[in-house]
Amino acid sequence: MPTKQDIQFIKNKTMEPGIFIATSEIEPKRSFIFSAHDGTEVWKIHYAVLMKGRHPNKRLQDHFKKNPDDSFSVRLLFACGKNEWVKYTSHFIEKNKPYFNLKGRSKNESESI
Numbered sequence: 001m002p003t004k005q006d007i008q009f010i011k012n013k014t015m016e017p018g019i020f021i022a023t024s025e026i027e028p029k030r031s032f033i034f035s036a037h038d039g040t041e042v043w044k045i046h047y048a049v050l051m052k053g054r055h056p057n058k059r060l061q062d063h064f065k066k067n068p069d070d071s072f073s074v075r076l077l078f079a080c081g082k083n084e085w086v087k088y089t090s091h092f093i094e095k096n097k098p099y100f101n102l103k104g105r106s107k108n109e110s111e112s113i
Contacts (some may be wrong), residue, residue, distance in 0.1 A: 032100035
């Protein structure tokens with residue numbers, strides 16, 4: 001179930017295209033880096049898939065199953081156009097080594113669903 005913080009995030013944020021990081025509030029060292037035109041919309045999709053128990057990222061889905069009330073804060077790491085997503089997503093994944101990104105780099109144009 002979305003928390004008050006999740007709903008506030010969805011209502012109040014409009015984001016520009018770029019590279020985003022979603023960080024667990026329960027375990028702040030666990031994060032997920034992705035690229036999108038709008039981080040708010042993409043995270044809503046991730047969240048909906050997690051709620052259904054069908055997220056393709058097993059590590060993220062397992063965390064969500066164990067911590068269904070966990071809120072994730074989402075913030076823009078770097079604003080950039082789609083033509084730069086692969087380069088910068090890979091850079092931030094390699095630099096930060098986020099727990100929920102199972103690959104060491106961006107596998108295609110986006111880490112989005």
